[in-house]
Amino acid sequence: NAGVTQTPKFQVLKTGQSMTLQCAQDMNHEYMSWYRQDPGMGLRLIHYSVGAGITDQGEVPNGYNVSRSTTEDFPLRLLSAAPSQTSVYFCASLGQGERGEAFFGQGTRLTVV
Amino acid sequence: GENVEQHPSTLSVQEGDSAVIKCTYSDSASNYFPWYKQELGKGPQLIIDIRSNVGEKKDQRIAVTLNKTAKHFSLHITETQPEDSAVYFCAASDSWGKLQFGAGTQVVVTP
Numbered sequence: 001n002a003g004v005t006q007t008p009k010f011q012v013l014k015t016g017q018s019m020t021l022q023c024a025q026d027m028n029h030e031y032m033s034w035y036r037q038d039p040g041m042g043l044r045l046i047h048y049s050v051g052a053g054i055t056d057q058g059e060v061p062n063g064y065n066v067s068r069s070t071t072e073d074f075p076l077r078l079l080s081a082a083p084s085q086t087s088v089y090f091c092a093s094l095g096q097g098e099r100g101e102a103f104f105g106q107g108t109r110l111t112v113v
Numbered sequence: 114g115e116n117v118e119q120h121p122s123t124l125s126v127q128e129g130d131s132a133v134i135k136c137t138y139s140d141s142a143s144n145y146f147p148w149y150k151q152e153l154g155k156g157p158q159l160i161i162d163i164r165s166n167v168g169e170k171k172d173q174r175i176a177v178t179l180n181k182t183a184k185h186f187s188l189h190i191t192e193t194q195p196e197d198s199a200v201y202f203c204a205a206s207d208s209w210g211k212l213q214f215g216a217g218t219q220v221v222v223t224p
Contacts, residue, residue, distance in 0.1 A: 004156075031210040040122070042202060042214035043157070050210070058211075059114075090156050094210045101147070102212060104156030 002026050006091050006105035013081040013112045021076040021108050023091030029103075031094035032074040036060065036087040037107075043090065049074055081112045115140040117205050119215025126222055132190040134218045136203035139184065143205040146179060146186045147212070151200045160201075161188070193222045 007022045025032065033048035045058030049068040063085060065077040074093075078085060091105045116139040126132045138146075144165040149157035163170045163177045163186065170177050174193075179186040190197055200219050204212040 033210065035214075040216055042117075042119075042216040043212075044214075045211065048210060092156075096209075101159045101162070102149075102157075102210070104149075104158070106154075106156050 004091055004093055004103050004105040006089075006108050008108060009106065010109050011111070013078070013110065015081060015083060015112060017081050018077070018079050019081065021078075021089055021091075021110075023074045023076070023105060024072050025074075025091075025093040025103070026072065027093060027095065027103065028071060029093035029095055030071065031096075032068070033058070033092050033094070033102075034064070034066065034074070034076045035090045035092065036085075037090060038087050046076065046089075078110075081110075083112045086110060086112045115143055115205055115207065115213040117203060117213050117215045119203050119218060121218060122216065123219045124221070126193050126220070128193055128195060128222050128224050130193055132188075132193055132197070132220055132222075134188045134201055134203065134220075135185060136187070136205075136215050137183075137185045138205040138213075140205070140207055141181075141184065142207040143213075145206040146177070147204050147206075148175075148177060148188050149202045149204065149214075151202065151217075153199075157202055190220075193220075195222050195224060198222045 034046040035043040047066040049055045089108045147162035151157040176189045203215040
């Protein structure tokens with residue numbers, strides 16, 4: 001039972017480089033989201049998706065793009081990395097119904113130099 | 114939008130004592146309040162949650178209380194153990210999936 005899988009676990013980028021953070025879930029959840037975690041700031045929502053083909057912006061979307069071509073995958077793209085994007089990134093998927101528990105991946109630690 | 118404040122930012126307790134973390138929220142439409150535990154190097158994991166039609170919920174050594182009038186909710190951990198050491202996050206949501214998190218509380222349980 002894999003749950004939510006994120007790759008890579010660690011990444012170092014140079015300013016201006018681009019990359020994609022991968023996220024996949026095997027729970028058939030409709031809702032998926034990306035958060036960034038910075039010291040003293042909790043988790044802040046970057047983008048989210050309520051189903052395949054539907055995405056929307058969260059609290060801190062600038063500098064990030066997402067797409068949702070399948071229910072399982074929700075990649076996060078950094079088109080031109082900046083030092084301010086140094087952070088730990090978490091992908092989450094959400095079950096439906098009364099509980100609505102969010103399941104998080106293990107995180108990707110990104111450093112932009 | 115929703116704003117969630119969490120206190121304290123760090124909490125040190127002796128093993129066996131109780132720990133209390135408090136959160137306030139701003140949006141009266143919020144109706145779902147989960148608590149997450151994050152261990153070092155891992156993603157947050159749900160430990161307990163409460164909905165606005167319930168005032169208190171308990172699961173073994175952890176409990177959550179909700180005061181909708183005052184817009185605050187609290188996490189209580191009794192008989193703390195070293196394995197309770199972690200970062201704890203509260204969150205609030207008024208719609209499916211859009212969780213607003215507090216800044217987190219680092220809990221350290223000393224033997």
